[in-house]
Amino acid sequence: MKLTxxxxxxxxxxxxxxxxxxxAQAQAPLKIGFVTSLSGPEGVIGRDLLDxxxxxxxxxxxxxxxxxxxxxxxxxxxxxDVGRQxxxxxxxxxxxDILTGxxxxxxxxxxxxxxxxxxxxxxxxxxxxxxxxxxxxxxHLFSVGFQNDNNFEGLGKYLKEKGLKKIYFLAPNYPAGxxxxxxxxxxxxxxxxxEVFTAMGQLDYSAEIAQLRAAKPDAVVMFYxxxxxxxxxxxxxxxxxxxxxxLYTGPGxxxxxxxxxxxxxxxxxxxxxxWSEFLDNAASKKFAADFEAAYNRIPSxxxxxxxxxxxxxxxxxxxxxxKIDDKAAFRKALENVKFDSVRGxxxxxxxxxxxxxxxxVQVEKDSKGRLVSSLRExxxxxxxxAYSGDCAMPAQ
Amino acid sequence: xxxxLFIEQLLNGVQLGVMLFLMAAGLTLVFGIxxxxxxAHGSLYMAGAFFxxxxxxxxxxxxxxxxxxxxxxxLVGGVVERAVLRQFYARxxxxxxLVTFGLILVFNDAVRLIWGVVPVPLAPPxxxxxxxxxxxxxxxxxxxxxxxxVGALVALGLYFVVSHxxxxxxxxxxxxNRPMASALGVDVELVFSLVFSAGAGLAGLAGLMAGPITAVxxxxxxxxxxxxxxxxxxxxxxxxxxxxxAALMIGVGDTFGRVLLPPALGxxxxxxxMAAILAWRPKGLFPVHG
Numbered sequence: 001m002k003l004t005x006x007x008x009x010x011x012x013x014x015x016x017x018x019x020x021x022x023x024a025q026a027q028a029p030l031k032i033g034f035v036t037s038l039s040g041p042e043g044v045i046g047r048d049l050l051d052x053x054x055x056x057x058x059x060x061x062x063x064x065x066x067x068x069x070x071x072x073x074x075x076x077x078x079x080x081d082v083g084r085q086x087x088x089x090x091x092x093x094x095x096x097d098i099l100t101g102x103x104x105x106x107x108x109x110x111x112x113x114x115x116x117x118x119x120x121x122x123x124x125x126x127x128x129x130x131x132x133x134x135x136x137x138x139x140h141l142f143s144v145g146f147q148n149d150n151n152f153e154g155l156g157k158y159l160k161e162k163g164l165k166k167i168y169f170l171a172p173n174y175p176a177g178x179x180x181x182x183x184x185x186x187x188x189x190x191x192x193x194x195e196v197f198t199a200m201g202q203l204d205y206s207a208e209i210a211q212l213r214a215a216k217p218d219a220v221v222m223f224y225x226x227x228x229x230x231x232x233x234x235x236x237x238x239x240x241x242x243x244x245x246x247l248y249t250g251p252g253x254x255x256x257x258x259x260x261x262x263x264x265x266x267x268x269x270x271x272x273x274x275w276s277e278f279l280d281n282a283a284s285k286k287f288a289a290d291f292e293a294a295y296n297r298i299p300s301x302x303x304x305x306x307x308x309x310x311x312x313x314x315x316x317x318x319x320x321x322x323k324i325d326d327k328a329a330f331r332k333a334l335e336n337v338k339f340d341s342v343r344g345x346x347x348x349x350x351x352x353x354x355x356x357x358x359x360x361v362q363v364e365k366d367s368k369g370r371l372v373s374s375l376r377e378x379x380x381x382x383x384x385x386a387y388s389g390d391c392a393m394p395a396q
Numbered sequence: 397x398x399x400x401l402f403i404e405q406l407l408n409g410v411q412l413g414v415m416l417f418l419m420a421a422g423l424t425l426v427f428g429i430x431x432x433x434x435x436a437h438g439s440l441y442m443a444g445a446f447f448x449x450x451x452x453x454x455x456x457x458x459x460x461x462x463x464x465x466x467x468x469x470x471l472v473g474g475v476v477e478r479a480v481l482r483q484f485y486a487r488x489x490x491x492x493x494l495v496t497f498g499l500i501l502v503f504n505d506a507v508r509l510i511w512g513v514v515p516v517p518l519a520p521p522x523x524x525x526x527x528x529x530x531x532x533x534x535x536x537x538x539x540x541x542x543x544x545x546v547g548a549l550v551a552l553g554l555y556f557v558v559s560h561x562x563x564x565x566x567x568x569x570x571x572x573n574r575p576m577a578s579a580l581g582v583d584v585e586l587v588f589s590l591v592f593s594a595g596a597g598l599a600g601l602a603g604l605m606a607g608p609i610t611a612v613x614x615x616x617x618x619x620x621x622x623x624x625x626x627x628x629x630x631x632x633x634x635x636x637x638x639x640x641x642a643a644l645m646i647g648v649g650d651t652f653g654r655v656l657l658p659p660a661l662g663x664x665x666x667x668x669x670m671a672a673i674l675a676w677r678p679k680g681l682f683p684v685h686g
Contacts, residue, residue: 039504041613043513173659198654199663201619203610206408206540207651213535214401230515230611238520238537238609240527261515261611 027322030067032313033096035086035111037103038075041227044257045103045302046075049125051295052303053100055287056310064314065322072096080110087111091118097324098123100309103302105129105148105176116140121330125309126252126302130179133353134387139394140327142334142352144312145305146274147385148176149183151250152223154358154380155272156187159219159248166193168217168245170208172228173197180223180250186386193217205232209239221248229253230261237265246270254363256300259371266363271373274354275304275343276361278375283340298372304342315339351391355384397655404534405651411540413647414547418602419624420631420639421554422595428634428684429570430588432481433489435496437599437624438617439503444469444600445607445616446511449518458521465604466597473596477589485588504614515613518604543605550598551640558636567591571634571684623650626666630673632680641681645669 034053036046050073062069072094076083083102090096091114099115100123102108108127115122116138124143132138133147159167169184169192171177177197185192194215196208212220220241224232233254236247248270255273259266277288277298287307291299299307316333317324324330335348349355358380361373397405423437447465452458476499484492519525520539527535558564566587569577578584603617610616627646631638646666653665673681 040615041515041611043508043614044515047513197659199659203606203619204408204412206411206537207405207655210401210404210408211655214398227515227611227613227616230613231609234611235537235609238525238527238539240535240537258515258611261517261613263517263519265519 027067029070030064030098030317030322030324031070031072031094031096033072033074033087033090033094033099034101035074035076035083035090035099035107036101037078037107038073039077042078042103045126045226045252045300046101048257048300048303049101049103049306052287052291052299052306053125053310055291055294056307056314059311060314060318064317065320065324067317067322073101076102076104076107078104078107080107083107083111084114087114091115091120096120098313100125100313101306102127105179106174108132109175112136112138112141119327121324121327121334123309123313123334125306127176128353129175130182130385130387131175133351133385134390137351137387137391137393139331142312142348144309144354146251146356147353147387148179149186150380150383150385151272151274151358152180152183152221153187153383153386154360155221155248155250156184156189158272158360158379159221160188160190164218165190166215166217166219168192168194168196168212168215168220170196170198170212170220170222170224170232172200172202172224174200176225177223183386184221200228202228203231205235206239209235209241212245213239213241217245219246219248223250223253225252226258230258233258233262233269234265242268248272251301255302255373256298257302259363262371264365264371266371267365269363270376271361271363272358272379273301273361273373274356274358275301276359276373276375278372279342279344279359281342281344284342284344287342298370308339308341308343308346311339311341312337349384349388350393351385351388352393353385353388355382357381358383400534403530404536405655406648407534407536407540407544409648409651410644411544411547411647412651413644414544414551415602415606416620416623416627416647417547417640417643418550418598418605419620420627420643421550421636422598423624424628424631424634424636424639425567425571425591426595427628429567429574429591430485431574432485433492433496434481435493435621436476436499436503437595438621439500440469440473440596440599440617441603441606441620442503442507442614442617443472444603445518445612446507446516446603447600448604448607449516449612450511452518453516462601462604466600469600469603470593470597473599474589474593476596477592481592482588500618508614511614513614515611518607518612520608537609539608543609546601546605550601554636563587563590623666626670630670630680632682632684634684635680635682638680638682638684 038046074086098121103126105127121140126145128143128147250272315337319333320329346356360376360379362376364374366372426434444465447468448461451461451464524538528538566582627642631642650666654662
C-alpha cells in the first residue's frame, strides 16, 4: 500500500515536471507525412522526391512559421491499397498535419478521400490526374507538378507546328497513360496513326516495336515511366530506330532517374518537360548546384517538383505564422503563394493546379561525358489545364 | 500483317520463349526433383544480371562477364540451398512458399544495399549492339539473335545431359520416384545440390542475357518468375522437354496475343492458354510423376 502511494506520488511529480517543460517549448512541431514509392524499381523516384523535399526544408532551417518541422515517411510500394494503409496510419496514429509525396496517379486517387475527409491538406509533388483537376477538385488539394495532360499538350502543339502527320502513340494501360494521350490529341488535333496501350510493368517491347517499324510513322510519342522506359528505349535503339524515327516522350521516362541505366542509347531523344537543369533562373541554378553538392548526382524533374513543393509549404506556413488549423487562411496563403520557383514563374489556377511554361529538351552528353537533358525551346507559355472549367471549387 | 512482319514477330516470340526456358528449366527441375517451390528463382535471375553488369563495367568484356556471372550465381544458389532451403525439403509447400518469398525480400534489399536504388547500365557487347539484315527486309537486333542461339545451345546441352549421361539418369530417376532412386543408391543429396546450383546458374544466365535489353534493377526477377511458373505448370512439373515446349508456346502466344488482340485481352492470352491446357491435361503437357 505504502509502495503504491509512493508510486502515485512519483508519477504525479514526474507528470508535473513534464507539464512544466511544455511552455518552455516554443510551439508544437509541424508533422508532414511524406508518402511515396521507396521500395522496388520505382524506389528511385521516391528517393529523388524525398531528397529534394528535405533539401528545400533545409533552406528554411527545418522550421516553418516558427514550428520545427518533422517529416514522417511512408512507402506506398506503388500499390493503391498499400498507399491507403500508410495514409490511414499517418492520419490516425502519427497525427500528421499535412500530407505530400505521392508519385503515381493511381495511388493518389485511392487516398484522396480519406485525406480530404480528415480535413488535412494534400500537396501533390507529382501525380496530377485529370479527375482531381476537374469535377473532383478539392479545396484542400494542391498539385505542384503538372496536370498529367500538360507535358503532352506541349508536345502535341510542337509536332503539329512541325507539320508531322503520322504519330504512333504508346503508353501503359493506366490513368496517367490515358491522360497523356488525351493531352497530346487536344493540341495535335488529328487522330493518331495508332494508339497502343500495353500492360503495366511490361518487360519486352519487341512485338510492339516490330509493328511500329512496319507502320513507318513520322514520329513515335510514348510515355513509359521508370523501368518500362528503360526497357523500351534500349530496345528501340537496338532495333536501329533511334536514327530513323524520332522518339518523343513526357515526364519521368528519360530523365536522371533512368538515363544512367539506358546509357548512350538515349542520346537524341526528345522530352516535353516543365523544367530542365539548364533553365536560366537563379532559383533553378541554386537548386541544381545544392542538390548535386548534397547528393552527388544531377536532380531529375521529380526532384525539381518536390523542391518547389517544399518551398511552397515553407512560404504558406510562414505566411500564417504556423497556424495551419485556420484552414481558410492557410488555403488562401497557398492559393496566393509567393516563392522563387525553379521553373521561373509559377502560379496556381482556380482548380489548384499549376499555370506554367513547357519546354522541349533533348538528351545529350555534357562536357564531363554525363547524359543530360539540354534545353531546346519553349513549346508552351502559361499553359493552364483543360479541366479547370469543370471544377466548382468549394468555398470550404 | 505482311510476311516479313510475321517472321519478325515469330522470331520475337521464339526469343522470348527461349528466355523463359532458361528460367523455367531450373525451376522445373528443382520443383520436380526436390519437391521444392522456389519463388526466389527470380532473385537469382536478378543476381546474374547485376554480377554481369559489374564484371562488364570493370573488365569491359561481355564474354568474360558471362562465365563469371553464371558461376557466381550458381555459387549463391548453392550457398542458399545448403544454408536455408535444405531444411525445407520435407516441409509443406506453404512453408516453402513463405521462406522463399522471404528470400526475395532479403535478396532485393541486399541488391539495394550493394548496388543502390538506381538501375545499373548493362549494354550489349560492341559486336552485337546493332541489328542484322535478314531475308525479306527484316532488320533484327543482333543481340536478340544471340539470345536465341544461346537458348538453343542450352536446350541441346540439357537434352544431352538429361537423356544421355549418368547424372541425367539420376536426375530423371529422382524426378519420377525419389524414394526408389535413393534406395537404389543414388546420392540424392548430392544430386539435389548439383541440380539447384545448375538451375541457379541457368537463371543467372537468363538474367545476364536479359540485362542488355531490359532494365537491370531491384525486383527485375519477379515479373519473369510469374511467366516461368506458368511455363513450368503447362509443361508438366519436372519435365525439361515440357518446359521447352511450353516456353516456346508462351513466348509465341504472348507476342501474337499482344499484337493481334485488344490490350486487356492480349495480356490475358497466356493465362487463358494455361487454363485451357490444364483443363485438358491437369498434370501439364509432359507429366513426369505417374
